[in-house]
Amino acid sequence: MIRRCLCAVAIVIAWLVILGWSARLAWNTPPFPHDRLTLDANAFHVVMGAGVEDGNALRVGSVGDDGNALQTISLDHVKAADFPILRYHFDGFPQTLEVSLVFRRADKPADVQAVTIPWAGNGWTSLDLRTIPTWTGEIVELGFAEYATPQLVPPSIAFHPFRFDSAELWSPSWRGGLAALYTSWFGYTPWALLSVSALGAAVATAETPALMPSLVCGVFLSLLLAAVLLRWPRRTWIGASAVAALGLWITLDIGWLADLHAKHDLTENLYAGKSWQDRERLVPDQETAQAAEQIKTFLSTQPSQRILVASDANYTMLRLSYLLLPLNVAPMSPTLGAAGNVTLPEDCLFVLYENSHWNYDAASGALIADNRTIPVTPLFETGDLHLYRLRSATR
Amino acid sequence: MSLFLAWFLPVVAGTASWLIVNPRRTAGWLSAAFGHGIVFGMLITAAATSLFARNDTQHAMRSAGSALAIFAALASIVAWRRMRAVPIDSVEPIRAVRTNRVVSFFLAIAFVSIAWRLWIALREILLRPTFPWDAWDAWAVKSKAWFMLGHYVPFVAMKDWIATSGPDSFTGVAWSYPSTLGWIQVWFASAAGGWVEPIVNLPWFALWIGLLFAHYGQWRALGLSVTRARVAIYLFASLPLITVHVALAGYADLWVAAVFGFAVLAWMRWLRERDRGQLFVFVCCVLLLPLLKLEGAVWLLLFAIVAVFAALRRPWRKYVALACAALLLIGLALGKLILPLLTLGWVHVAPHTIEVPVLGPLAIAWHSGAFGGTLRTLFEQPNWNLLWWVAPVIVVARWRELRDQESLRLLACLLVICIAFLMFLFLFTDAARFAESFTAINRLVMHVVPALITMLALLLRDAVLPEFPGTAPASDPRSNPA
Numbered sequence: 097m098i099r100r101c102l103c104a105v106a107i108v109i110a111w112l113v114i115l116g117w118s119a120r121l122a123w124n125t126p127p128f129p130h131d132r133l134t135l136d137a138n139a140f141h142v143v144m145g146a147g148v149e150d151g152n153a154l155r156v157g158s159v160g161d162d163g164n165a166l167q168t169i170s171l172d173h174v175k176a177a178d179f180p181i182l183r184y185h186f187d188g189f190p191q192t193l194e195v196s197l198v199f200r201r202a203d204k205p206a207d208v209q210a211v212t213i214p215w216a217g218n219g220w221t222s223l224d225l226r227t228i229p230t231w232t233g234e235i236v237e238l239g240f241a242e243y244a245t246p247q248l249v250p251p252s253i254a255f256h257p258f259r260f261d262s263a264e265l266w267s268p269s270w271r272g273g274l275a276a277l278y279t280s281w282f283g284y285t286p287w288a289l290l291s292v293s294a295l296g297a298a299v300a301t302a303e304t305p306a307l308m309p310s311l312v313c314g315v316f317l318s319l320l321l322a323a324v325l326l327r328w329p330r331r332t333w334i335g336a337s338a339v340a341a342l343g344l345w346i347t348l349d350i351g352w353l354a355d356l357h358a359k360h361d362l363t364e365n366l367y368a369g370k371s372w373q374d375r376e377r378l379v380p381d382q383e384t385a386q387a388a389e390q391i392k393t394f395l396s397t398q399p400s401q402r403i404l405v406a407s408d409a410n411y412t413m414l415r416l417s418y419l420l421l422p423l424n425v426a427p428m429s430p431t432l433g434a435a436g437n438v439t440l441p442e443d444c445l446f447v448l449y450e451n452s453h454w455n456y457d458a459a460s461g462a463l464i465a466d467n468r469t470i471p472v473t474p475l476f477e478t479g480d481l482h483l484y485r486l487r488s489a490t491r
Numbered sequence: 492m493s494l495f496l497a498w499f500l501p502v503v504a505g506t507a508s509w510l511i512v513n514p515r516r517t518a519g520w521l522s523a524a525f526g527h528g529i530v531f532g533m534l535i536t537a538a539a540t541s542l543f544a545r546n547d548t549q550h551a552m553r554s555a556g557s558a559l560a561i562f563a564a565l566a567s568i569v570a571w572r573r574m575r576a577v578p579i580d581s582v583e584p585i586r587a588v589r590t591n592r593v594v595s596f597f598l599a600i601a602f603v604s605i606a607w608r609l610w611i612a613l614r615e616i617l618l619r620p621t622f623p624w625d626a627w628d629a630w631a632v633k634s635k636a637w638f639m640l641g642h643y644v645p646f647v648a649m650k651d652w653i654a655t656s657g658p659d660s661f662t663g664v665a666w667s668y669p670s671t672l673g674w675i676q677v678w679f680a681s682a683a684g685g686w687v688e689p690i691v692n693l694p695w696f697a698l699w700i701g702l703l704f705a706h707y708g709q710w711r712a713l714g715l716s717v718t719r720a721r722v723a724i725y726l727f728a729s730l731p732l733i734t735v736h737v738a739l740a741g742y743a744d745l746w747v748a749a750v751f752g753f754a755v756l757a758w759m760r761w762l763r764e765r766d767r768g769q770l771f772v773f774v775c776c777v778l779l780l781p782l783l784k785l786e787g788a789v790w791l792l793l794f795a796i797v798a799v800f801a802a803l804r805r806p807w808r809k810y811v812a813l814a815c816a817a818l819l820l821i822g823l824a825l826g827k828l829i830l831p832l833l834t835l836g837w838v839h840v841a842p843h844t845i846e847v848p849v850l851g852p853l854a855i856a857w858h859s860g861a862f863g864g865t866l867r868t869l870f871e872q873p874n875w876n877l878l879w880w881v882a883p884v885i886v887v888a889r890w891r892e893l894r895d896q897e898s899l900r901l902l903a904c905l906l907v908i909c910i911a912f913l914m915f916l917f918l919f920t921d922a923a924r925f926a927e928s929f930t931a932i933n934r935l936v937m938h939v940v941p942a943l944i945t946m947l948a949l950l951l952r953d954a955v956l957p958e959f960p961g962t963a964p965a966s967d968p969r970s971n972p973a
Binding site for chain 2 (some may be wrong): 287296349356360363364367372375378425432436440443
């Protein structure tokens, strides 16, 4: 009996050590925070979007013209090192939005630091700010920015009103550290373009020790302690290890299933109950899709031509190329780079969208970049979208 | 109706084709036939579409469908006749245990969880426009262009497109990628009557089902008990990144993984049973790999090396291996090592660079950052659950089985070479950036994962596990076709 009690105590201590190490806590870290800086939401200023006070909270009712909402509060030179834990409480925060922590430091007041932080679901969310390299010095302003989850959620249907209740900065403590660890391990992460290549936190908490190695170490240590203290024979140890491995696999699978379900909830919210024609328009890059439609409409009566597409962002350029299909499109800079100094065929068109690399010189009537001048005639222009036709063969 | 036919014809054609070459009703034959049938059926459909629907892609169901229907009907007749001629038998007696209630209960929960993730993946595909980057940037470009144009157009290199080709040729960043999956998408777009991305991406869901059924059936035929095969299927289906590639459909990697896994299963059965049907499946699968993705050419080469090595008489193996290693080293030292890769061309390997056609030169140098990325992706991120933690433990624990069974030794040899190739690629070449950014390493690792699970399952086939109360010897599995 004594051995079993001793074993239980040893296992509990082992898990505490592993959890403390994962949460970067020292043995002498206090269990509860000595200092708490409470920031009621009604003290925040609405910088972008619209919000109204609701008691101590702030109801955010709309985003600004650029699709962002931003609330900030001035701080009296708070030392970042003294407050490594951030906690924030939102109510009804939509799954369609992403949230960023925005802050300014006293040493660089003109620079705004913005870091994507874990999704603010209902209730408190905690974050270990030591994972953010720029959280140093003295903080003079802090805020939260909300916007449609990039490359995932169509901006036109992203925003739903929510209530921002409160934020807190905590001094180091076991409670705060473990709460941040919990968010890091079990917090919701939406689908991302990286998801087909790797799963895992892509936000600020990425530097936190991962769940799997911690669990594996914990289970292995527990088995080892049990084997030594309870004097397990080899066969019992092997059997227990097999059962523990299977149990751990199932535990991780349950966690993955919960994550998958949460990810899928967003898909259901965005697309369920809509026809394919509606869903086809609800792409995350709706403006790019509109630009593609405009070009297609403009060229619908023209004979087939080769179209070279340029945009500052690789993602936008490739998306526009895909959305322009079945037009005969190619990325502009790589194609011209691969072609060298060959004469461009006379049927070439050039689409510049959200582009600053290629410049149109009206005086010479040419597109200029990369020591290359291409004589063109403007055909179509609206906002960030420009369409040109090659004026004559060029080198 | 056209959507029903679009699925019915490939499944019948594929299943019948499988049964023609594998008419024996061994343990798991039904599952293996259905699973392989789905996947091979879609690949046969791709071939039919590319042959018969080039000039009228929007009506591929009509132009290729009739040819596919005739093939499916004839194949079914031949399969039926072949099956009638072969008696029901079992390859080898299977030492199994009858599943007790506790195990049955947990297995039932496991299968509910598989059904749940299948449902989520299906809903994701049916609801969402094509989402992942390479799905729309690379794999759906040709199929969308061909379908929306109404006919096939060639895709050429960018410099040829702008310099010499007429306006009827297309290009893109993935112009050199194989077109097999594109033709499958054309077939389903034709069935949908338009470029409806959820319908076009549905084959990835069917692929997953086929992958699981085929592995279950072949594992049973290879001697796994019903319980162990089902546990292995749960472990396989619960790998997160596999689910992701179904839910966020559009990448070719799961196809390569499936066909690589099928090749290994058929190879294992050929090595154990000398069944020529399995040898035929093995050869077909290996030859298919480069037609799915360019990396498949590397797998084909490595498969060929190990398969030829396996076919050698034992006394010769040592000498041939030494001679090949010497030739490789001399070629490498002289900078004149040339390797043939189907669909890619000749790869020139020198001490400091590798010249790969299409990809260009890759400098050889150690990338320490990529080492950390590789460890994180295999052991830290949730991509593979505990697979990479558990695999070495099982190999060590079952070392004797690995040493004593030639087929397992050869499979381990193949996997070691494949994993060594991946490690070389991601740690010693410019591809290291894909390991540091986690962008490609897991997708290439995925190619060998089904084969790795097959090896682990076979290693544990006869492992003595703790007995549960109520466990009793199994009835003869020959009577169970499941």
